[in-house]
Amino acid sequence: MVSFTDRASVPSHVLVRFLEGESVLLNLETERYFGLDRTGTRMWKAVTAAPEIRVAFEELLHEYDVDPELLRSNLTELLGQLQANGLLEVRPVDLGKAATV
Numbered sequence: 001m002v003s004f005t006d007r008a009s010v011p012s013h014v015l016v017r018f019l020e021g022e023s024v025l026l027n028l029e030t031e032r033y034f035g036l037d038r039t040g041t042r043m044w045k046a047v048t049a050a051p052e053i054r055v056a057f058e059e060l061l062h063e064y065d066v067d068p069e070l071l072r073s074n075l076t077e078l079l080g081q082l083q084a085n086g087l088l089e090v091r092p093v094d095l096g097k098a099a100t101v
């Protein structure tokens with residue numbers, strides 16, 4: 001399950017190519033690829049550049065005239081598919097940070 005307080009990143013084994021607003025993601029380990037349309041590509045760019053998925057969600061909400069729950073559902077579905085195919089890593093933001101006492 002994807003949490004909007006997590007951070008998304010591109011694994012080192014994933015090759016990304018942008019073509020006229022769309023993109024192709026290739027998992028070099030499994031040789032599986034995934035094509036994204038303009039909206040999917042924008043979502044991809046937003047979540048991989050943001051410090052948290054929530055920040056990307058808010059940015060996309062301002063860009064698109066869409067119901068927040070529909071955007072949340074679509075974004076969650078896309079991230080789940082990408083994660084399931086090894087094309088995206090989603091981890092807690094504080095993973096790897098030392099705990100404060």
